[in-house]
Amino acid sequence: MNILIVHAHPEPLSFTTALKDHAVQVLENIGHAVEVSDLYAMNFNPVASQADFDSRSNQEYLNYALEQRHASKTHDLAQDIQIEIEKVQKADLLIFSFPMYWTSVPAILKGWIDRVFVSGIFYGGKRFYNHGGMLGKKAMLSFTLGGRDHMFGQNAIHGAIDDLLLPIQRGTLAYVGFDVLPPFIAYHVPYITDEARQQLLQQYQQHLQNLEQLQALEFPKLEQFDDKLYPL
Amino acid sequence: MNILIVHAHPEPLSFTTALKDHAVQVLENIGHAVEVSDLYAMNFNPVASQADFDSRSNQEYLNYALEQRHASKTHDLAQDIQIEIEKVQKADLLIFSFPMYWTSVPAILKGWIDRVFVSGIFYGGKRFYNHGGMLGKKAMLSFTLGGRDHMFGQNAIHGAIDDLLLPIQRGTLAYVGFDVLPPFIAYHVPYITDEARQQLLQQYQQHLQNLEQLQALEFPKLEQFDDKLYPL
Numbered sequence: 001m002n003i004l005i006v007h008a009h010p011e012p013l014s015f016t017t018a019l020k021d022h023a024v025q026v027l028e029n030i031g032h033a034v035e036v037s038d039l040y041a042m043n044f045n046p047v048a049s050q051a052d053f054d055s056r057s058n059q060e061y062l063n064y065a066l067e068q069r070h071a072s073k074t075h076d077l078a079q080d081i082q083i084e085i086e087k088v089q090k091a092d093l094l095i096f097s098f099p100m101y102w103t104s105v106p107a108i109l110k111g112w113i114d115r116v117f118v119s120g121i122f123y124g125g126k127r128f129y130n131h132g133g134m135l136g137k138k139a140m141l142s143f144t145l146g147g148r149d150h151m152f153g154q155n156a157i158h159g160a161i162d163d164l165l166l167p168i169q170r171g172t173l174a175y176v177g178f179d180v181l182p183p184f185i186a187y188h189v190p191y192i193t194d195e196a197r198q199q200l201l202q203q204y205q206q207h208l209q210n211l212e213q214l215q216a217l218e219f220p221k222l223e224q225f226d227d228k229l230y231p232l
Numbered sequence: 233m234n235i236l237i238v239h240a241h242p243e244p245l246s247f248t249t250a251l252k253d254h255a256v257q258v259l260e261n262i263g264h265a266v267e268v269s270d271l272y273a274m275n276f277n278p279v280a281s282q283a284d285f286d287s288r289s290n291q292e293y294l295n296y297a298l299e300q301r302h303a304s305k306t307h308d309l310a311q312d313i314q315i316e317i318e319k320v321q322k323a324d325l326l327i328f329s330f331p332m333y334w335t336s337v338p339a340i341l342k343g344w345i346d347r348v349f350v351s352g353i354f355y356g357g358k359r360f361y362n363h364g365g366m367l368g369k370k371a372m373l374s375f376t377l378g379g380r381d382h383m384f385g386q387n388a389i390h391g392a393i394d395d396l397l398l399p400i401q402r403g404t405l406a407y408v409g410f411d412v413l414p415p416f417i418a419y420h421v422p423y424i425t426d427e428a429r430q431q432l433l434q435q436y437q438q439h440l441q442n443l444e445q446l447q448a449l450e451f452p453k454l455e456q457f458d459d460k461l462y463p464l
Contacts, residue, residue: 013293014294046343048242048339064242101346102342102349103398103399103402107278108278111338111339157361159398164398170335222389225389229383
């Protein structure tokens with residue numbers, strides 16, 4: 001497989017970064033080709049704006065999604081966006097590697113999504129969920145957080161982690177057609193021993209070596225809804 | 233009340249911006265004092281990094297939350313962060329005004345949260361949820377989106393909007409102690425008539441004039457959990 005890891009951590013010595021480096025090594029050892037977009041190292045601009053389009057269909061009024069659709073047709077997307085789109089198009093598997101910030105992704109990764117998942121290529125009209133533009137590709141989250149695992153769950157203090165991941169796993173990755181694989185989650189990272197970190201690296205390795213066997217998460221299919229998207 | 237509106241839309245002529253402008257007018261007419269952080273107009277930097285600290289407790293290794301805690305004590309936070317913190321501290325009500333991007337906030341607003349909600353002031357140790365640093369203050373989302381309202385709900389194609397808002401309403405605003413008021417949501421905005429937009433402005437006005445009567449959403453209280461945060 002061709003694998004793209006989009007990595008977002010401000011500290012190159014962080015454990016999140018160690019997980020990313022380990023993933024590259026493990027995946028290459030199995031025979032996959034791995035590319036990394038290290039957003040902090042790239043100084044990636046996360047702010048969606050008019051500057052993302054070399055030419056506009058409407059100069060007077062910025063409708064960001066419409067301009068994405070236009071510019072993706074006329075090849076007028078800003079070059080940093082175009083480069084990332086081509087990396088995703090080449091990839092069979094997309095991995096987001098990040099520390100959880102505010103039960104979500106860091107802004108630099110959110111902005112990578114805002115700018116790179118362009119209307120017209122990733123989705124548009126009735127091309128979403130199991131008809132999305134990234135159909136046939138897989139995606140997976142790999143992230144670290146401070147809380148312990150018992151703090152997440154249906155009756156736990158922060159609620160179920162799957163529920164917190166809905167916007168990214170369902171509203172983003174599944175929406176554009178990816179098969180979303182179960183995430184790899186490293187809990188309590190800032191507080192654990194080196195030994196526990198070694199165990200996490202080992203667990204991540206097993207997760208990655210087992211990719212082909214992982215069952216994708218279940219999300220809606222367009223066929224379960226009528227023309228106006230009411231449930232059938 | 234002192235009210236802070238944090239607004240994030242790249243187009244000054246957008247309907248989202250019109251809602252924000254209307255809110256300022258309506259709230260000032262009732263007698264509230266309103267301040268606006270217009271993140272695009274401010275060219276706000278959303279990327280959490282080492283540059284956010286004028287001095288560091290650890291020069292070798294960036295633990296972002298630990299440095300926030302340190303710099304908030306030693307008054308070494310970057311000035312753009314310090315200014316926003318003081319606006320929040322002055323406010324009785326914080327409103328996030330934005331177009332929904334990927335069932336979440338735009339990156340520029342996510343980064344405002346990542347950088348401004350600093351450990352040590354907004355939360356820390358056992359100071360979270362109903363013991364969070366922002367206790368006694370209210371917060372509210374006001375956002376526009378492209379989908380129709382029937383596309384959101386328990387059995388709807390995109391799921392319940394409350395579930396999609398969990399990371400921001402529960403994992404962020406409630407976590408730091410805000411009473412979270414019911415959001416104002418403007419559906420299908422890019423596709424509706426001017427008349428329908430006028431109605432939305434009117435509905436938003438009523439929502440704002442009714443602020444004191446709005447019942448805050450229910451979120452966990454620390455007293456429902458034991459010392460290790462297991463449910464009692």
